Amino acid sequence: MQHPVRDHSADRLFTPVRFGALLALLIFAAFPTVLLGLQTFVLRDFGFFAYPLAHFQRDCFWHGEWPLWNPYNQCGVPFLAQWN
Structure with missing residues (x-):
C-alpha cells in the first residue's frame, strides 16, 4: 500500500x-x-462605570478586604451583592 x-x-x-x-x-x-x-476602545460605560468598579474591587482584594460596600458611589451602596 x-x-x-x-x-x-x-x-x-x-x-x-x-x-x-x-x-x-x-x-x-x-x-x-x-x-x-x-x-481607544474604552468608551462610555466601560470607562465611566465598569473600570472604576474593577479598580475598587482590585484595591480591596490587594488590601485583604472583602468589597461588601462601595463608599465611593453616591453615599455608599452594596458592592458585592450587586449583579454588576
Missing part, C-alpha cells in the same frame, strides 16, 4: 513567524487608529 506524497511547499509558506506577521498586519489594517494611540 502506497502512501500519497505530501507537498511540503505549503508548510514552508505558513511558518509560525509568517503567520504572526500576517496576523499583526491584519490587526493593524483593521484598527490602525487604536494601535497608533489616536483612539
Whole structure:
C-alpha cells in the first residue's frame, strides 16, 4: 500500500513567524487608529462605570478586604451583592 506524497511547499509558506506577521498586519489594517494611540476602545460605560468598579474591587482584594460596600458611589451602596 502506497502512501500519497505530501507537498511540503505549503508548510514552508505558513511558518509560525509568517503567520504572526500576517496576523499583526491584519490587526493593524483593521484598527490602525487604536494601535497608533489616536483612539481607544474604552468608551462610555466601560470607562465611566465598569473600570472604576474593577479598580475598587482590585484595591480591596490587594488590601485583604472583602468589597461588601462601595463608599465611593453616591453615599455608599452594596458592592458585592450587586449583579454588576
